[in-house]
Amino acid sequence: EAGVTQFPSHSVIEKGQTVTLRCDPISGHDNLYWYRRVMGKEIKFLLHFVKESKQDESGMPNNRFLAERTGGTYSTLKVQPAELEDSGVYFCASSHGAYNEQFFGPGTRLTVL
């Protein structure tokens, strides 16, 4: 069974540009989460989808971040326009139920110059 996959693995962009990150959860997992780790800090929750609905988006930093999960399969996280402080590793995780084990993808390392 394939694990959680994320694309791209790395992205280097300039301040003001737009970047879209993609996450493909484990097949059949209704719950999908986005997290972010800024260098040296803790991994922080961004938002939680149940199927295509946003269950909890309390961790989204500001309105420059837009997450979607059309059709309840893969999800995208768009940052527009990117700022320097958006640099970090963005992790996606998925789980069968909200309280089941969350399986993490390898992350996308975003660098904003």
Next chain:
Amino acid sequence: GQQLNQSPQSMFIQEGEDVSMNCTSSSIFNTWLWYKQEPGEGPVLLIALYKAGELTSNGRLTAQFGITRKDSFLNISASIPSDVGIYFCAGRLIGSQGNLIFGKGTKLSVKP
């Protein structure tokens, strides 16, 4: 926001030594989890704890859910080189909708 205080921040040990790390919080959690992250990969779940006082082992790893529900520790016995990585504690608050709160991680280096 909620915080988990994880310590130590890093450890440099000799192969064969035992390791201990812990997490504390001012908040009460109903779940404590310990993850390990290796370079280029995402965190992988090592141990999950669901009840106050619970002590669970996974091979050479042992973790406990504190009685107060505000802390947890992870012990690794007889460390080996492949134990190298970053260990994260994570917790789920009572009433949360599934999202996890993470500590800052403990970076473990093992010298052969």
